[in-house]
Amino acid sequence: MDRAVRRLEPWKIAVIVVSVIVGLALIIGLITFLLCHDQDRYYNASFLITNVNYSPQYERQTTDEFRNLSEDIETMISEVFRGSFLSKRYLRSHVVSLSPDPGGVVASVVLVFKFPSADSEATTWGHVNRVLLRRLKATSTYLDVDQSTVRLTELNKEKGDNLLNNCCGIRRQAFSFTGVERITGGQRAREGEWPWQASIQLDGTHRCGASIISNTWLVTAAHCFRGVRDPRRWTASFGILLRPPKQKKFVRRIIVHERYSDLLLDHEHDVAVVELASAIEFTSDVHSVCLPEATHIFPDNISCFVTGWGALENDGYSVNQLRQAEVRIISTEICNRRQVYGGAITPGMLCAGYLEGQVDACQGDSGGPLVHANSRGIWYLVGIVSWGDECGKRNKPGVYTRVTYYRNWIHSKTGI
Numbered sequence: 001m002d003r004a005v006r007r008l009e010p011w012k013i014a015v016i017v018v019s020v021i022v023g024l025a026l027i028i029g030l031i032t033f034l035l036c037h038d039q040d041r042y043y044n045a046s047f048l049i050t051n052v053n054y055s056p057q058y059e060r061q062t063t064d065e066f067r068n069l070s071e072d073i074e075t076m077i078s079e080v081f082r083g084s085f086l087s088k089r090y091l092r093s094h095v096v097s098l099s100p101d102p103g104g105v106v107a108s109v110v111l112v113f114k115f116p117s118a119d120s121e122a123t124t125w126g127h128v129n130r131v132l133l134r135r136l137k138a139t140s141t142y143l144d145v146d147q148s149t150v151r152l153t154e155l156n157k158e159k160g161d162n163l164l165n166n167c168c169g170i171r172r173q174a175f176s177f178t179g180v181e182r183i184t185g186g187q188r189a190r191e192g193e194w195p196w197q198a199s200i201q202l203d204g205t206h207r208c209g210a211s212i213i214s215n216t217w218l219v220t221a222a223h224c225f226r227g228v229r230d231p232r233r234w235t236a237s238f239g240i241l242l243r244p245p246k247q248k249k250f251v252r253r254i255i256v257h258e259r260y261s262d263l264l265l266d267h268e269h270d271v272a273v274v275e276l277a278s279a280i281e282f283t284s285d286v287h288s289v290c291l292p293e294a295t296h297i298f299p300d301n302i303s304c305f306v307t308g309w310g311a312l313e314n315d316g317y318s319v320n321q322l323r324q325a326e327v328r329i330i331s332t333e334i335c336n337r338r339q340v341y342g343g344a345i346t347p348g349m350l351c352a353g354y355l356e357g358q359v360d361a362c363q364g365d366s367g368g369p370l371v372h373a374n375s376r377g378i379w380y381l382v383g384i385v386s387w388g389d390e391c392g393k394r395n396k397p398g399v400y401t402r403v404t405y406y407r408n409w410i411h412s413k414t415g416i
């Protein structure tokens with residue numbers, strides 16, 4: 001007995017005391033984390049707008065009419081919450097549909113908030129509903145919302161995620177351009193930044209980029225399949241890393257533009273669509289980009305992004321982590337000048353980059369997306385990486401397949 005008591009030396013007591021304190025701290029930490037940890041909560045709000053007449057153009061999300069009205073609705077909703085006590089909790093709103101009604105147009109909007117997990121669903125729903133009803137009346141906008149039609153329902157995370165991931169061209173998180181790390185004109189991409197980017201692989205090796213346009217269809221360049229059109233040898237992978245990818249799919253069918261030719265080296269009609277053997281599971285990191293309407297005009301000089309696993313310099317190797325570069329659309333008139341491409345740019349092509357060079361796509365980027373975000377922050381496919389004289393050379397910008405020019409062809413093959 002005596003000896004056992006004596007064996008509890010001071011350092012042992014210290015160890016016991018310290019472990020008790022650490023244990024308590026862990027428990028307290030866990031409890032506060034569970035109570036104060038913020039959680040995304042999704043709601044669906046629908047209401048009737050009485051002073052807008054329904055137009056068939058509202059059926060498709062990619063029309064200018066849909067974009068304009070949706071943008072006004074999203075701005076109105078942002079004002080409603082930004083000016084309220086929920087301003088710090090409000091994240092974003094996204095119009096998912098505009099439907100006809102005898103009294104005008106019914107808008108259905110997904111709202112995303114960040115609330116502490118400890119707040120009960122009933123409480124937060126009450127807050128959001130109250131602010132929505134009270135402030136919709138007070139917010140000055142030309143839109144007349146019929147108060148009696150406002151319906152707010154809470155969506156579970158899965159439902160909310162699904163609704164947003166099934167909309168084309170949405171980037172789920174905000175990415176800021178801090179800490180740019182420049183390597184031959186581009187930066188590394190982060191997961192979820194370009195969720196529509198795919199890698200097209202021949203016998204398991206990256207060959208080209210591609211863009212997801214639905215859960216079973218990709219669009220890419222025709223020249224990627226030069227020599228090998230057997231779908232069984234091709235696969236597609238998704239996610240920013242080639243190894244390991246987030247998802248991988250077999251290819252069922254490759255449809256190359258009928259008028260593309262491997263022999264004529266004119267790069268004309270450099271477009272193909274690829275049908276996958278099974279559907280991609282859409283997540284916030286893997287989903288589709290929007291295709292522009294055939295009539296849409298992307299103005300010269302607008303900022304776009306090109307992404308790919310291609311070489312960092314002419315004749316270099318592909319990389320494992322996706323990269324991005326900001327480029328600007330160059331008018332065909334300038335691009336066809338004698339010292340640039342001297343007339344080689346046809347109506348189905350467009351140039352993007354800089355006449356000074358440095359920033360450009362390169363080998364291995366072919367087939368990949370050139371995208372632009374519209375005023376709602378929705379991303380559209382503007383071009384498909386097609387060709388160029390080396391990479392980043394002065395007066396030799398990248399040349400892309402013009403998506404609006406082939407929009408109807410894509411629809412005729414895929415139904416999209």
Ligand code: ARG
Nearest residue numbers: 361363364365366387388398
């Ligand atoms: N044809 C190349 C490929 O197969 C892409 C060329 C793009 N070149 C450029 N300078 N933008 O990957």
